Amino acid sequence: MNPVIDTLSQHRSIRRFTGQAVSEEQVETIVRAAMAQANWINGQQVTVVEVLDAQDKAEVAAAAGDQKHVKEAPVLLIFCMDFRRAKLAADKQGVELGVVEDIEAVLIGSTDVGLAMGNAITAAESMGLGIVPIGGIRRDPGRVISLLELPEFVFPIAGLVIGYPDEDPGLKPRLPLQAVYHKGRYNPSYENLLEEYDAQIAEYTRTRSNGAASSRWTERTAMFYSEGYLPYAQKVTPALKGQGFALGAKRAEP
Incomplete structure (x- = not known):
């Protein structure tokens, strides 16, 4: 339809990169594109930290579950929800930053990060670069917070590794x-479509693994949300509270 939609439609997650460097100009262009995205009340609740030192990359990789591509990628960006600037604004105006006492802050900050990362991904891929988001940094967010010296009201949501692709994993089928996509009302009658999608994902997995695996979408999703998420859940909430997010302590008056 147009080059932008073509880029969006051809997304692949890349975990192997060539040795070709990504220029500082390219990285700054990607970050500028990320920050141009829509955000809540123009509060711009996102900060991006580029991890430059090789040892620091290795530390983030370990915190994220020993993901090799995190330390090997030419560029590692950490996208954080950031209410520190809002705190400075509140102090300047002599009011309380009430939002950080409610779960609404996490919804706002996470949504803004997602929107910004979407722009960053499209910008990078439009340059011929490959990317993969790293949600695994929330496996041990306290470690990442300490490494990056993130101040109060700043929390790492996801990483993004960027480099020139050294693989083509093919397009992963989507639901x-x-x-x-439901029109007018939510339509829950799509169970049969999940059966079809399971078969597609199983075939994709078989092809990618040379027959070594054939897991289905429902299998992987169910297992992760049954037990796989626990390493995240056990550390994310304490780390959020440690950064000043009270997660529901404040409630509106009836």
Whole structure:
């Protein structure tokens, strides 16, 4: 339809990169594109920290579950929700930063990070670069917070590794449109579509693993949300509270 939609539609997660360097100008262009995205009340609740030192990259990789590509990628960006600037604004105006006492802050900050990362991904891929988001930094967010010296009201949501691709994993099938796009009302009658999608993902996995694996979407999703998420849940909430997010302590008056 147009080059932007072509870029969006051809997304692949890349975990192997060539040795070609990504220039500082390219990285700054990607970050500028990220910050141009829509955000809540123009509060701009996002900060990006580029991890430059090789040892620091290795530390983030270890915190994220020993993901090799995190330390090997030419560029590692950490996207943080950031209410520190809002705190400075509140202090300047002589009011309390009430939002950080409610779960609303996490919804706002996470949404803004997601929007910004979407722009960053599209910008990088439009340059011929490959990317993969790293949600694994929330496996041990306290370690990342300490390493990056993140101040109060700043929390790491996800990483983004960027480099020139040294692989082509092919397009991973997505859920059928009818399962995710509903008109007028939510339509829960899509169980049969999940069966079809399971078969597609199993075939994709078999092809990518040369027959060594054939897991289905429902299998992997169910297992992760049954037990796989626990390393995140056990550390994310204490780390959020440690950064000043009270997660519901404040409630509106009836």
